[in-house]
Amino acid sequence: MKSNPNRPQPPKRPVTAAQRAVNAQRTQDFVRGVVAEMRRVTWPSREEWIAATLLTLALVIGVGVFTYLCDLLFGLVFGWLTGGAR
Numbered sequence: 076m077k078s079n080p081n082r083p084q085p086p087k088r089p090v091t092a093a094q095r096a097v098n099a100q101r102t103q104d105f106v107r108g109v110v111a112e113m114r115r116v117t118w119p120s121r122e123e124w125i126a127a128t129l130l131t132l133a134l135v136i137g138v139g140v141f142t143y144l145c146d147l148l149f150g151l152v153f154g155w156l157t158g159g160a161r
Contacts, residue, residue, distance in 0.1 A: 090098075119127070
């Protein structure tokens with residue numbers, strides 16, 4: 076059943092101090108877990124970062140050139156099929 080956006084929603088119950096404490100503890104546990112996991116990460120070296128960046132740039136440029144050439148080809152083919160009308 077969908078809620079009607081025009082119908083006023085019942086007011087939310089206020090959050091108690093105990094609920095805030097539980098939420099704060101859960102947040103602290105989550106952040107501690109994230110920090111512990113980040114310490115276990117094997118970070119790439121500077122050379123690996125550079126190689127990955129260059130590969131990414133080359134692939135982006137390659138896909139861009141390929142897309143441009145396909146656009147030109149399809150433009151020529153459709154122009155030929157339609158008599159040059161655009």
